[in-house]
Amino acid sequence: MKSFMCQSCGMPMQENTDFGQEIDGRLSQEYCANCYQVGQFTSYMNMLQMINLCAKYWKIYGFKNQDDAVKQMHMQFPTLKRWKKL
Numbered sequence: 001m002k003s004f005m006c007q008s009c010g011m012p013m014q015e016n017t018d019f020g021q022e023i024d025g026r027l028s029q030e031y032c033a034n035c036y037q038v039g040q041f042t043s044y045m046n047m048l049q050m051i052n053l054c055a056k057y058w059k060i061y062g063f064k065n066q067d068d069a070v071k072q073m074h075m076q077f078p079t080l081k082r083w084k085k086l
């Protein structure tokens with residue numbers, strides 16, 4: 001089974017309800033339901049704000065603790081599509 005990772009927050013996506021939706025109702029293959037709805041991002045923030053927000057949910061991501069989450073996310077997030085520098 002192909003596994004997807006949200007290209008905005010790094011959250012793994014498996015169930016249909018995990019995926020965001022495009023304007024036409026198709027599921028996004030790139031962004032999760034928290035980050036992306038009806039073809040656009042649900043909130044506008046920069047990468048650091050996103051990391052600080054997501055790190056609060058470190059348990060869901062499977063990190064050891066919040067500090068660990070922040071450290072790992074600082075390495076991972078710049079590789080995600082939403083934050084990648086072109």
Ligand SMILES: [Zn+2]
Nearest residue numbers: 006009032035
């Ligand atoms: Zn997301």
